[in-house]
Amino acid sequence: MSQAHVMISGAGPVGMVSALVLARAGVKVTLAEAAPALSLDLRASTFHPPTLDMLAPLGLTDELIAQGLVARYTQQRDRQEGLIAEFDMALIKGDTDHPYRLQCEQWKLTQLIKNQLDKMPHVTMHLNTKVEGVEQTADGVATRLSTDGQAHTVHSDYLIGADGAWSAVRKSQNIEFEGFTYPERFLVVSTDFEYADHLPKLSYVNYCSDPKEWCVLLRVPTLWRVLFPTKVEETDDEVMGDESVQRRLQGLLPQPVPYQTVHRTLYKVHQRVAKNFRHGRVLLAGDSAHINNPLGGMGMNGGVHDAMNLCHKLLGVIQQGQSTDVLDRYERQRRSIAIEYINANTARNKKEIEERDPVARQKTQDELRAIASDPKAAKAYIRKTSMLDALERAEAIA
Numbered sequence: 001m002s003q004a005h006v007m008i009s010g011a012g013p014v015g016m017v018s019a020l021v022l023a024r025a026g027v028k029v030t031l032a033e034a035a036p037a038l039s040l041d042l043r044a045s046t047f048h049p050p051t052l053d054m055l056a057p058l059g060l061t062d063e064l065i066a067q068g069l070v071a072r073y074t075q076q077r078d079r080q081e082g083l084i085a086e087f088d089m090a091l092i093k094g095d096t097d098h099p100y101r102l103q104c105e106q107w108k109l110t111q112l113i114k115n116q117l118d119k120m121p122h123v124t125m126h127l128n129t130k131v132e133g134v135e136q137t138a139d140g141v142a143t144r145l146s147t148d149g150q151a152h153t154v155h156s157d158y159l160i161g162a163d164g165a166w167s168a169v170r171k172s173q174n175i176e177f178e179g180f181t182y183p184e185r186f187l188v189v190s191t192d193f194e195y196a197d198h199l200p201k202l203s204y205v206n207y208c209s210d211p212k213e214w215c216v217l218l219r220v221p222t223l224w225r226v227l228f229p230t231k232v233e234e235t236d237d238e239v240m241g242d243e244s245v246q247r248r249l250q251g252l253l254p255q256p257v258p259y260q261t262v263h264r265t266l267y268k269v270h271q272r273v274a275k276n277f278r279h280g281r282v283l284l285a286g287d288s289a290h291i292n293n294p295l296g297g298m299g300m301n302g303g304v305h306d307a308m309n310l311c312h313k314l315l316g317v318i319q320q321g322q323s324t325d326v327l328d329r330y331e332r333q334r335r336s337i338a339i340e341y342i343n344a345n346t347a348r349n350k351k352e353i354e355e356r357d358p359v360a361r362q363k364t365q366d367e368l369r370a371i372a373s374d375p376k377a378a379k380a381y382i383r384k385t386s387m388l389d390a391l392e393r394a395e396a397i398a
């Protein structure tokens with residue numbers, strides 16, 4: 001077994017996928033996670049086709065499918081007019097083994113990976129453990145950790161910062177996180193109310209545009225999740241309170257009784273990309289490297305794509321003696337995709353779903369109808385929205 005040792009900060013989906021890829025190849029892995037347990041929060045809930053393709057050889061995809069919902073169709077709707085365009089992901093059969101989105105909570109992925117890592121003696125996971133600082137030398141990285149206030153240091157060959165938007169690893173390397181934060185926050189409410197019984201032909205993934213209050217309706221196995229923008233002037237308490245939640249849900253679909261809600265999450269939304277994804281032996285992946293609004297479901301998926309790209313290159317360096325220059329190619333490939341593709345498309349999705357100008361709204365809707373009615377154009381659209389094109393583009397970057 002290789003003596004190489006990789007330290008990973010953060011046990012979210014990106015840190016966990018990285019750990020699994022490296023550990024399955026025999027690399028010694030140490031993971032530090034600040035929280036006392038893996039997160040069970042309802043965050044991302046869409047797995048795109050290429051992500052399912054990548055996770056299959058790791059023994060994860062079949063288990064995720066067993067715990068999720070296969071969404072063959074996605075819809076663009078208008079809150080007043082109803083269905084505008086439906087896209088059948090079966091059109092990309094042949095380009096992927098999984099021609100559908102999988103609606104499945106991200107915590108199920110990290111839990112499945114933990115089950116595998118727990119059986120590997122060369123993997124150490126420190127929970128309740130924060131990365132506090134990082135020092136690099138010519139031949140290694142010293143990561144300073146604290147567990148319940150007790151300081152300790154782990155020495156490794158490389159460090160992957162997969163510690164999310166506020167990444168201590170990114171900050172330790174003084175890497176700028178360029179971009180902006182939207183003034184409004186996003187509210188996600190989940191409910192066991194069955195929307196499909198009331199809104200005809202609803203799919204599991206529905207983007208609903210509206211000039212006053214757009215929303216996204218997403219199905220996960222036991223719940224519907226409804227995402228709304230909030231007003232800048234609303235306080236957190238106001239947004240999260242019953243009055244605001246019921247007003248929003250009743251505005252979407254009036255019901256004679258109040259909606260029962262299961263979760264409510266309010267979060268800030270950013271479009272940011274780190275200036276560098278590599279600094280010597282320190283590498284950033286996932287939310288620590290780029291964050292974006294959730295319209296299109298590209299955050300977690302893009303992060304998993306980073307992890308796969310990075311870990312295969314790291315294995316090339318560690319186990320096959322390849323030049324560390326390939327790690328610069330990781331940055332060139334994945335940073336370009338974060339800027340040109342993930343941030344650009346999610347920003348455009350937000351602009352279109354919230355558009356107020358009636359002429360521009362009509363134009364977008366006409367275009368969507370035309371694309372959906374032409375199988376060739378629809379296939380191109382689905383390849384773009386399912387991130388297949390982004391991966392092809394990344395491969396073309398030298």
Ligand SMILES: Cc1cc2nc3c(=O)[nH]c(=O)nc-3n(C[C@H](O)[C@H](O)[C@H](O)COP(=O)(O)OP(=O)(O)OC[C@H]3O[C@@H](n4cnc5c(N)ncnc54)[C@H](O)[C@@H]3O)c2cc1C
Pocket residue numbers: 009010011012013014015032033034035039042043044045046106129130131132162163164165166167168169188265266267285286287288294296297298299300301303
């Ligand atoms: C509240 C919220 C809601 C979201 N909702 C959606 C959604 O609806 N749809 C969507 O597509 N995407 C959503 N996202 C984005 C999506 O969840 C992320 O893109 C995805 O989790 C990225 O995975 P990651 O592993 O890079 O980072 P994370 O999942 O953030 O994992 C980072 C991990 O690092 C740990 N950590 C942080 N600091 C340290 C430290 N100093 N030392 C050690 N560990 C540390 C954290 O505890 C965490 O477990 C949401 C994100 C948030 C925060």
